[in-house]
């Protein structure tokens with residue numbers, strides 16, 4: 001088993017990893033920027049190393065500073081958490097060169113899923129359904145238009161280096177093609193230094209349903225059912241739940257098996273997530289694969305009664321998995337509480353938390369790094385806490401979530417708690433009748 005893990009992250013996920021490591025008898029090393037000196041991950045880890053000033057680029061994204069911290073503390077593994085370097089293939093490669101186990105997939109696996117056209121071609125070969133579209137990169141405007149006409153409008157232009165919505169443009173008709181082509185290419189070039197674009201049929205009002213998978217070093221892969229993440233705003237997830245209210249057991253089995261096929265196609269090692277778009281006819285299509293532990297892994301943990309970070313560490317240490325797939329028990333839901341003002345276009349609201357009470361009680365879990373008198377720094381992601389509740393049914397889960405949100409007191413800064421309270425009372429949400437476009441129309 002691993003002896004000492006350096007956690008190349010901050011906030012709630014750093015705490016999450018420390019907790020499981022402790023339970024496994026593994027020592028932990030925290031790294032922190034000067035802005036996070038007083039953070040809980042620094043206090044709860046066995047050792048802590050300062051890796052630079054507040055700006056992420058000079059601290060949590062500084063590979064050389066993090067490798068130096070791993071060397072001086074003699075860590076034998078690095079857990080990247082999510083965000084920052086979690087899907088950085090060269091970081092995984094450098095860890096490998098230093099004989100430090102990167103707790104995640106290999107650089108090659110990250111690259112295969114990081115380039116979207118490569119990922120899509122791999123899925124076609126593996127027999128996983130993909131969205132109809134161009135056969136790889138589009139060479140020029142003229143061939144792009146020809147393909148769009150063949151597919152039929154509306155189409156969507158996507159950056160091969162993209163993900164999360166950057167460099168993406170919906171084109172409703174041929175006369176709008178040129179302008180969208182230019183702006184998609186420019187945005188992709190600026191964001192990824194790669195202006196490669198491909199085309200797909202635009203699926204209207206899809207649901208975002210993702211399957212949690214785990215694969216070991218010996219080629220075994222299992223799924224741990226799905227999460228519905230359709231409630232998003234500007235590609236930021238707000239609420240996630242498991243199981244999806246949209247799927248029955250038959251379809252759950254189908255999408256789970258497709259996810260296993262997807263992971264096996266790249267010999268995937270570690271925990272990961274295969275994202276699907278699901279249209280109103282319940283056709284599902286591979287969208288992308290996240291090669292990391294995700295924010296919303298907690299809802300799967302609750303319905304599966306299974307520690308995903310523990311599994312991820314065991315896989316990294318070379319422990320084989322059973323290869324059996326599992327189905328959910330009851331229902332779980334997560335609300336992401338951000339330091340943002342929901343009445344003001346979700347504007348960031350950093351600052352000092354002057355009073356705090358977190359929800360507690362049966363079926364309630366709060367994963368957070370905040371405490372009373374903590375100052376939320378302006379430099380990082382605005383997520384403060386995840387409220388995760390579980391109950392036997394979706395209806396009871398929503399009632400429990402309402403109760404938990406009512407108990408959550410955060411004073412001194414604005415948070416998204418009022419937004420979630422309103423959402424839990426929305427009839428469409430209660431009925432499970434929503435898709436990725438829902439929040440755009442949600443009157444709040």
Ligand code: MV4
Pocket residue numbers: 131156163164165200201202203204206207208230232235277287288436437
């Ligand atoms: C799509 C789509 C409709 N049709 N592709 C958004 C992020 C990126 N990962 C892919 N995305 C989408 N791709 C086709 N062919 C709609 C979206 C999309 C979306 C997907 C999941 C969750 C929220 C979304 C919000 C807007 C658009």
